[in-house]
Amino acid sequence: MFEQIWQGIISGLAQGSVYALIAQGFFLTWVTTKSLNFGQGEFLMMGAMFGLSFFGYLGVAGLNPFLAGVLSIAAAVMLGLALERVAVRPVIHLASFSWVLSTVAVSIMLKNVAVLAWGPAEMKFPAYVSEKMIHISGAGIAPQELFCLVVSVATMLAFFLFLKRARLGKAMMAVANNAPAASVVGINPTYIMALAYALSSGLAGLGGILIAPITFAFAEMGALIVIKAFAAALAGGLDNPLGILLGGLIIGLVEQGATIISSDIRDLSIFVFVLILLAIRPTGLMGVKAIEKV
Amino acid sequence: MKKSERRFSLPIFADYTPFRFIGLAAAAVLIYLLPKIFADPFFILILQTIGFTYMAVLGLDFLVGFTGQKSLGHHGFFAIGGYTTVLLTTKLGWDFWWAFPIAIVFSAIAGLIMAVTAFRAKGPYIVMVTIAFGFVIEVTAHRWVALTHGPMGIFGIAKPYWFGSRLNATGYFYLIAYAALALTMITLNVLSSRVGRTLVAVRESEVAAGSLGINVYAWKTMAFVVSGIFAGIGGVFFAHQSSFINSESFPFSQSIMFLAAAILGGSGTVFGPLVGTVLLVLLPHIFAGLYKYYLFICGLILLLGIIFFNKGIVGSLANLKGFGWLNPKKPRLDMPAEKLTFDISVPNDRPLLEVTNLSRYFGGIKAVDGVDYELYPGCIYGLIGPNGSGKSTLVNVLSGVYQPTAGHVEFKGEIISGTKSHEMAVKGIARTFQTIRLFRHMTVLENIMVGFHIHMRRGFLGHMLRTKATVKEEERFMRLALALLTRLGMTDKADTLVENLPYGHQRLVEIGRALGTFPALLFLDEPAAGMNSYEIRDLREIILDLKAAGIPAIVVIEHRMDLVMNLCESITVLDFGQKIGQGTPSEVQRDTKVCTAYLGQAEA
Numbered sequence: 011m012f013e014q015i016w017q018g019i020i021s022g023l024a025q026g027s028v029y030a031l032i033a034q035g036f037f038l039t040w041v042t043t044k045s046l047n048f049g050q051g052e053f054l055m056m057g058a059m060f061g062l063s064f065f066g067y068l069g070v071a072g073l074n075p076f077l078a079g080v081l082s083i084a085a086a087v088m089l090g091l092a093l094e095r096v097a098v099r100p101v102i103h104l105a106s107f108s109w110v111l112s113t114v115a116v117s118i119m120l121k122n123v124a125v126l127a128w129g130p131a132e133m134k135f136p137a138y139v140s141e142k143m144i145h146i147s148g149a150g151i152a153p154q155e156l157f158c159l160v161v162s163v164a165t166m167l168a169f170f171l172f173l174k175r176a177r178l179g180k181a182m183m184a185v186a187n188n189a190p191a192a193s194v195v196g197i198n199p200t201y202i203m204a205l206a207y208a209l210s211s212g213l214a215g216l217g218g219i220l221i222a223p224i225t226f227a228f229a230e231m232g233a234l235i236v237i238k239a240f241a242a243a244l245a246g247g248l249d250n251p252l253g254i255l256l257g258g259l260i261i262g263l264v265e266q267g268a269t270i271i272s273s274d275i276r277d278l279s280i281f282v283f284v285l286i287l288l289a290i291r292p293t294g295l296m297g298v299k300a301i302e303k304v
Numbered sequence: 305m306k307k308s309e310r311r312f313s314l315p316i317f318a319d320y321t322p323f324r325f326i327g328l329a330a331a332a333v334l335i336y337l338l339p340k341i342f343a344d345p346f347f348i349l350i351l352q353t354i355g356f357t358y359m360a361v362l363g364l365d366f367l368v369g370f371t372g373q374k375s376l377g378h379h380g381f382f383a384i385g386g387y388t389t390v391l392l393t394t395k396l397g398w399d400f401w402w403a404f405p406i407a408i409v410f411s412a413i414a415g416l417i418m419a420v421t422a423f424r425a426k427g428p429y430i431v432m433v434t435i436a437f438g439f440v441i442e443v444t445a446h447r448w449v450a451l452t453h454g455p456m457g458i459f460g461i462a463k464p465y466w467f468g469s470r471l472n473a474t475g476y477f478y479l480i481a482y483a484a485l486a487l488t489m490i491t492l493n494v495l496s497s498r499v500g501r502t503l504v505a506v507r508e509s510e511v512a513a514g515s516l517g518i519n520v521y522a523w524k525t526m527a528f529v530v531s532g533i534f535a536g537i538g539g540v541f542f543a544h545q546s547s548f549i550n551s552e553s554f555p556f557s558q559s560i561m562f563l564a565a566a567i568l569g570g571s572g573t574v575f576g577p578l579v580g581t582v583l584l585v586l587l588p589h590i591f592a593g594l595y596k597y598y599l600f601i602c603g604l605i606l607l608l609g610i611i612f613f614n615k616g617i618v619g620s621l622a623n624l625k626g627f628g629w630l631n632p633k634k635p636r637l638d639m640p641a642e643k644l645t646f647d648i649s650v651p652n653d654r655p656l657l658e659v660t661n662l663s664r665y666f667g668g669i670k671a672v673d674g675v676d677y678e679l680y681p682g683c684i685y686g687l688i689g690p691n692g693s694g695k696s697t698l699v700n701v702l703s704g705v706y707q708p709t710a711g712h713v714e715f716k717g718e719i720i721s722g723t724k725s726h727e728m729a730v731k732g733i734a735r736t737f738q739t740i741r742l743f744r745h746m747t748v749l750e751n752i753m754v755g756f757h758i759h760m761r762r763g764f765l766g767h768m769l770r771t772k773a774t775v776k777e778e779e780r781f782m783r784l785a786l787a788l789l790t791r792l793g794m795t796d797k798a799d800t801l802v803e804n805l806p807y808g809h810q811r812l813v814e815i816g817r818a819l820g821t822f823p824a825l826l827f828l829d830e831p832a833a834g835m836n837s838y839e840i841r842d843l844r845e846i847i848l849d850l851k852a853a854g855i856p857a858i859v860v861i862e863h864r865m866d867l868v869m870n871l872c873e874s875i876t877v878l879d880f881g882q883k884i885g886q887g888t889p890s891e892v893q894r895d896t897k898v899c900t901a902y903l904g905q906a907e908a
Contacts (some may be wrong), residue, residue, distance in 0.1 A: 046428060107368070108610050110374075111568070117603075118603035119599070241432060281440045
């Protein structure tokens, strides 16, 4: 039992860190454009698919797998820029909810493209680290999971630093706070919004190549992950990146904890958890409470 | 805001014109003819699918188009409706028509649960709540194998009986289509009346709706419940279409399709949900031959549709020449106005409002700090003080928007501190807002009509069936609204969208809307802000006229001293949350404390 819990915690944190990683993308586009990429899961999938190809080609050519990863993320970033230009910018001014559907429309197309290009089968993804289990006091831990956890958390820490310290990061937060005011001091909000989508898609792409060795790569792989990432973002608080990290890890732990009890309630646990959490705290764990000034 | 902004609201009150009956009859005949013209069994299946999908889309549009709430969890209602009748008929051997009402009840309960969990959530958080809700039901259906047989599914689902014989495919289509027609009529009746106005009001500003006595939570809950019932009924007809369902019959993609149909068709329009549904049901069949690329094509069409028809297909067409009939009908305004008198009785022997030691803190900030305040009927009061002195906070506490930290308030001899905003309106306290909170996408007349909310008695059922009493009530209040507008000198603006009005007029509409509650005490929070000196002169006349018309007490919170000093009989001065002076205009002007608060003190 103890080993099981120990293993569950590591798996939970690893999965949860990927949810959080993808959810940071939700944060970025939400605060800057008040829209979300509901097709984030397909961007994750495309990241994994590109990764598969690049690892294949480059592996044959004897090139560095690290380079393959960078190329896959770059491809996801390009897709994100295209998405913003084609499906978000034209509808973002509409008061209604059009961006949900336009991003979903793009994701449907991407899924089709993926099946056409890579086929519908589940494909094994090369592991970055040894596939041999590490045994710590009886508990078997997959090195891939540890790798996943470390890279995700490190990326997010770098991301937090970027938002706090880098000129561009500060410009993004300025647009998030008040786009017209930001444009008065010389920041181009349009450019920042495109950047938000680029970064958000890049994070999804990274999430894809991180999680693919654990879950395999296939056209449908993003469908459920994106919903869980969305749950993580809102459980943590959509406008608080630190809250999102926390939210992701908690969602991962809840999921694994439920799996230990019964695999039947695995997916159920997340949604019930989020429903209860949001009923009690309507802006998530660390989200800014909306106080309407009268 | 741009003028092209979509107008969701249906006409304020569309009466039963012959055209409506003709439309209804035409739809009924068309439904009857469809299976005769296209007798192909496959086509009849598609017609059935359009019918039950349309019900869910209609229900979703009730939510999206009118209350502004969004849902990506409606496949949950679809599943609840479907599983309820299927399980009751196959496992317990119930008759379909006994199981059907149970399905409605269960869908309503599910809608209630969704509403309660989504109560305080906003924007994307609501979306998450609805997604989670849908998934909980989907996953439960999948995993609770003992009940639903999960992916293995349930076989032998029969079509319902109709007068002793089992329905065939065509009969089943008729059942679905006429039920859908009935639901459409219900929706139109309900939404083009008080119910629709109230829902749109809640969407536009919850705070303003509350100040008029609308119980925001109750109305939102109602919208979720109705929406859930519609989708649940759709689910029932879906489940009995073929003889088999399993847990994969209700995927998340259904919810996305419902939302896509609602928005692509034209959310908040009469024909939008139908157009969207037909399109989305037919698309897969049109491109079925291109099996490999079909998802790509559907995605592309959806994307292009959303970009090019940015108000939905019907909403965008309505702007074109020759399609004007798609727009909501304008109300008739030529009816004789009712005589308007404010016959509001208040006790004369005691203060109307008695505030004792009232405080409201925000963290460490003492916005209102131990204020005593008395108001008597028959007087216009002024409430002044420098910026940040606590005037608005005081009004917010007295109108129930904020709850007091300490102290108590008596109104008409009854302790009312701690009462919620919408109950304050019923008790007789009305207000306007410092920053205008009109229902922007409604006309002037519609805004005023919402103001009558607490005096209108006919509810959902009455409007659903358009009973005679309901029609009478609507007409009576419409005449009253016109009379109120006459009093404000705005009769010619009755059919203008308020967002297109100049600032000064918007302020007047807000006053008119508050008057609709027939208040014993009316707070006007900076009514002159943004007005020029001519408009202020008119405003003064209007406020004096209101007193003459019988509004017992009016409190004007204002920075424009020319207005305050020439209008108010008694003035109270606040500074740093405390009362520093009270008296007639000339007394207040001579008060050294007041002068210091405004101008500072000369250095010694």
